[in-house]
Amino acid sequence: MTSHSTHQELVTKSVISELNGSASVSFLSLLRSLPGIDPLLVLKELHTHSKSSGRYANQAKALLEDSNTKRDYAVRSHPHPVPHPLDYDWRYSPKGLMAIIEQLERKVTAKGVVALLGAPTLAKALSERRSTLQLHLFDQNTLWGQLIDGVAFHELDLASDGVPKEVLNQADYVVLDPPWYIDTYKHFIWYGSQLLNDGGTLAISVLPIGTRPSADADRRKIMDYAKSCGLVFVGEETAALNYSTPPFERNAFRAAGISTAIDEWRHADLWEYRPVQNAAGSSRPEQEKEVSTWHELTLDVVRIRFDMTASSGLPELHSLVHGDVLPTVSARDPRRENATVWTSGNRIFHCSNSQRLYDLCQSIEWPKNVAEVNASRDSTESRALKQIEELVQLEILEYGGHIG
């Protein structure tokens, strides 16, 4: 049996078990009670039941209708800086933050050393509690530097950069929240194991079993790799960490036909480890320092990535999908390959010369009347800049006009 068919069985079994319990009165409550299954797969499953003459047909129809009922996301949850889909940046919800803060504060003394790997909103929340903890944030997203006070910010790539001497073997508690891919898990675990002191605890946010066909195997690989790094498993809490639905994913869901707001449906399991005394420890997973081909501009509050390898031809944007929003956040979607311009609202475009477009956008002061700037440009460049201006206006509106 393939992992795809096993995953499909898990989806079917989990949805039926919820429908049997009749506990899920809305599409959102159904999603929240499932083991992290993609809402689009849940929709598909409900469609199958609704078209059948089986016992779940009416329940499935009611849940589908609920998924189609227009409900807006709360504006309070628009984050700053706005996450970009190419970073796989899923932030903790307020509930998720409280859960990890309580866990951490139970284990660490007031002046303890805490290292946060890929958990900037946790660093921000802890610093705002005016705690006396010694906080270290490790993250590659440069934008966090200006936003968090009272935290030592190590802006680096956890896959290839070195470990600062002052934090080596110093941390009482280490939190890892990598993008949910096995390679990034390994890099984060190795790095975290170097920071941990002898009596410390390392906490990993682990993808739930329903996330994708490989999730079960990925979870076993995480377990095996942590063991090879000299870490011993000390406990887990299922679905302990809750996440907000980022704006890019909201757009993807809307584009895929889910009109109701489905915030805070995603969760991760929390696994805790302690170091084994005198363990040999694994060698670091190999990784060449990667130079990204994507360059980013923040225009107002909208973040746009440009693929700098697309450098011949005209700088205009061409649609790749109906309505421009890619209706999924799955890294396995083949439509991603043709995108050379990508917004924080999950809009993707093909542009033969996104390098030129990047230069054009950078050359004007933003926000500025693009029409005014355009008077001196050729018509293709004018059109391309106008397209970007309209995109920025559209996404500012989607963020409620204001982020904070």
Ligand SMILES: C[S@@+](CC[C@H](N)C(=O)[O-])C[C@H]1O[C@@H](n2cnc3c(N)ncnc32)[C@H](O)[C@@H]1O
């Ligand atoms: C899934 S998000 C987790 C965000 C977290 N839940 C929060 O609310 O703060 C992953 C984070 O890891 C960071 N990241 C991803 N790969 C990285 C790498 N190789 N080196 C450093 N940081 C990385 C991203 O910038 C992002 O902040």
